[in-house]
Amino acid sequence: MRNFISVNHLSEEEIFSIIETAEEFRHGETRNVTQQLFAANLFYEPSTRTKMSFIVAQKKLGMDVLDFHSETSSVRKGETLYDTAKTYEAIGANILFIRHQDDTWYDNLLQTIEIPIINAGAGKGEHPTQCMLDLMTIYQEFGKFTGLNVAIAGDIKHSRVARSNAYALQRLGANVYFSGAPEFADTTLDFPYISMDEAAATCDVMMLLRIQHERHEEKYVDKDTTYLQHYGLTTERARRMKKHAIILHPAPINRGVEIDTTLVECERSRIFKQMANGVYVRMAIITKLLAERGFIHDLTKERKK
Ligand code: CP
Structure with a gap:
């Protein structure tokens, strides 16, 4: 694994290995880089969870963190993502964490940038580290993916989380369903649509998504007051969920829109x-990428000894 761009690029063995390593970190395992390494966080879109959890992960692994704010950088003078990434590599960054509004921003970076690149969100394309943490959370709960009914509900068309999760979960044996307002359906993705009532009654995992207003070409006429009743998870629907069923949401949450605030x-x-x-x-993913370059000891290899 030289870069981390899409969960679809990983084998099932690699997916389970990341979950296993993440569990070891959760239970207190520690790792430190073996020399000074600079992590550069190039976030061109807003983020709270992804950026901050990457920074916590980088610091826990002993890395030096380089921050970047596009609005006070030379992006304001017209510098491209490509030239910015090349610049960070030239001044000594050892690994890049990138979130950008382009669905495939990484295409022209992977050929020439030699340091590892981690996709922290690509437009409406993919959000692979979110997918991995969702897989970890589901696996903690059920100890398997095969046969689970997973409903992904909300603004499917504009969601990178829906795309990453649907394919990964299907590959791992889950039954994936979409649910939501007709205008948010994505006909390019071949997954069955069901109503929220059916999703609530049949799913083991209910994954909710917010309306991605910032990605809409036309302003979505604000139906927020009725949206919850038609397409969201109400307390009434939650009462009809299976006893063991769980609720996931990548956040940020719009309380009272896609989910009742009490839920x-x-x-x-x-x-x-x-x-x-x-x-x-994220610690597990960074460790695997850096281990390939000999900058940290790989937990997986030690486990096999
Ligand atoms: N889930 C997620 O990507 O959240 P942020 O946009 O806050 O990083």
């Missing part, structure tokens, strides 16, 4: 557990 921290909710897992899964 955000309810017994079924694993939303804040997802965020905590985000640190461990």
Whole structure:
């Protein structure tokens, strides 16, 4: 694994190995880089969870963190992502963490940038580290993926989380369903659509997504007051969920829109557990990339000894 761009690039063995390593970090395992290494966080889109959990992961692994703010950088003078990434590599960054609004921003970087690149979010394309922390959270709960019914509900069309999760979960044997307003359906993704009532009654995992207003070409006429009743998880629907079923949400959450506010921290909710897992899964991914370059000892290889 030289870069981390999409979960689809990983074998099933690699997916389970990342989850296993993340669990070891969760249980107190530690690792430190063997020399000074600079981690550069190039976030061109807003972020709270992904950026901060990457920074926590980088610091826990003993890395030096280089921050970047596009609005006060030479991006303001027209510098491209490509030239910015090349610049960070030239001045000594050892690994790049990039979030950018382009769905495939990494295409023209992977050929020439030699240091590892981690996809921290690509437009409407993929959000692979979010996917890995979601997989970790589901696996903690059920100990398997095969046969689980997973409903992904909300603004599917504009969601990189939906795309990453749907393919990864299907590959791992889960039955994936989409649910949501017709205008948010994505006909390019071949997954069955069901109503929220059916999703609530049949799913083991209910994954909710917010309306991604910032990615809409036309302003979505604000139906927020009725949206919850039609397409969201109400308390009434949550009561009809299976006893063991859990609620996930990548966050940020629009309380009262895609989910009733009282459900955000309810017994079924694993939303804040997802965020905590985000640190461990990101530590695991960084460790694997740096181990390939000999900058840190790989837990997986030590496990096999
Ligand atoms: N889930 C997620 O990507 O959150 P942020 O946008 O806050 O990073």
